[in-house]
Amino acid sequence: MQYTLSILVENQAGVLSKISGLFSRRGFNIDSLAVGVTNNPGVSRITIVANGDEYVVEQLEKQLNKVIPVIKVKRLNEGEFISRELILIKVHCAASKRAEIIKTAEIMQAKIVDVAPSCVTVEYSETADRVNTLIDLLKPYGIREIVRTGTIAIDRGTASVSV
């Protein structure tokens, strides 16, 4: 089962290692992790996507709550949140293929942010699934480099995870 945790933490040194340590010590992998400051400069949000059964997730939530600088932990409910990843893909692009690649980007609503004689760089912000689709579409042209952030997520509607 894949799950998404939204964690608010006090913005101080060492918090990230405390949290990632909780996962690694128990032999659990993190699929993606994103950190950023919130509207309160003293508080950061860590969004973690990982896999595990109900027992594992519940234990992790409880253990995360025990970390002193952790203020709040919420498991986001499937289908009730919006998630995004940002990706920059540098694709090999001969002049003859440029129009084709631009068309693909347009269809996917991705942006071309840089063009060079033999390559283009595409920027895309979408759910992990859609990002994977774009990667698949661009693969045949030859991908030179992928830079991808972790997933960030926010509740739909009025619900929120805030201090």
Added chain:
Amino acid sequence: MISGAEIMVKCLEAEGVKVVFGYPGAAICPFYDKIYDSEIRHILVRQEQNAAHAASGYSRCSGKPGVCVATSGPGATNLITGIATAYTDSIPMIAITGQVRTDLLGRDVFQEADITGACEPFVKHSYLVSKTEDLPRVFKEAFHIASTGRKGPVLIDIPIDIQTNEIESFEYPGEVNIIGYKPNTKGHAVQVKRAIAAIEKSKRPVIVAGGGVLSSGIKPKFQSFADKTRIPVISTMMGIGVMPSEHELYLGMLGTHGKKVANMALHEADLVIVCGARLGDRAVASPHQMSENTTVIHIDIDPAEIGKNVKTEIPIVGDMKNVLNMLNENIGDIKAPEDWTETVVRWKSEYYQEPPVFDGYVEPRTLVSHLSAMFRSKAILVADVGQNQIWCANNFRIREGRFLTTGGMGTMGYSIPAAVGAKFARPSRDVIVICGDGSFQMSMNELATIAGNKLGIKIIIMRNSRLGMVRELQDMHYNKRHSATILQGDPDFLKIAEAYGIDHAEANSNAEAEEIIKGIVNSDKPFILVCNVYPDTPSI
């Protein structure tokens, strides 16, 4: 102007600290220079790990966080086993370490170790102090975190320049405000109501009491709950002492090395009320040990413990003190069915077996069972790890005193330094150490601390020239191949005692051992009694 080192001492004074255990070194020198002038007593141990164990023993007997101090690098890393031991046993402790200068951090200079990083899995929280101004807040928070909620060790790592820097003035904060740390101590009323309904319905209830009952300081209330409801009580290793061993309703310790009666009662029970225990694998090897239809009520201050090791129907998060008050207030006349209580209590006498005696040797289990009667009722027994721990856990007839041991980490060498801490916390009580010849040699360097401070600790070494517990495992599971479990080259322990100026004797029978002990109970001097034990004496 006031220096960081002075502030550190003032913070400890503000927290009411009377004694700290430690070992100096270059990076903690400014602090040592200031504590030299303070009313706080510094006890020099002979290795840093023992400073942590001493702080732990002090903490458990005083109810206040124990404090240990070490220098940077190896001093700090030597503390780790002691800190980890306190962490698994949920003992409040403050560990203070010196650190290299702030501008040299991360450059692998002499005696630098990333101790906050290394200790991360074993501390409740840690600080690497980066500004002298932060010291008062850090100390205030550290003591608060260590001693509230589920208690545990907190590490404060202080670079030497933070200790020498001076600031305008010192003011100790009156309160703490940590946004992410608000332990829930009040039990949930609805869950308590459900628990009472389950107790009323139950035909075969038992209570499993752990260290949480002792650390919340509610022994009398706990006993009155058991007395009132007539529910039989089993303890975990950390819970030994929640009731006098001779109490009618007390069945003994559970688990792989526990009492048969306790395990039988747990297996037969239809309701288990777990109080302040985590039920580790040595306590309940598998959830199958409890029958499938057993209802579990789990009361614990740490929500993460509930449902971690056993499936729980009724979770109650809160301090044992508050939850027990709520239970006591609402339980009314509800009692365990008399036939169940009678049956279980009868098992106690039915399954009791006097251990066999081997001529020319001390029978350790019998000796331990007679020990309590020889000392005063509030005696503190500190057991080490190995067969000696099981002999003590199952046979010491605790009255009003304490039984100290490390149940979670099982750290050999714990008993002597922990006894040092216990004696400083409770100087007027009898403090007895029971260790094996293996565990004795892990911390016998602390005899210097005992001799130097004239601590009247009585040490009983159960000598079988074996690492008995591992040897027992090898007998059962490794085809009796005694790989590395026969102790060779052991010193003459009596001469060791002699070298430290500690009175000593040797016994080859229980009568002899008891005679010697009777002769030393009223002395306030340390003593070492070497008991020769038949090598094949089993743990249980």
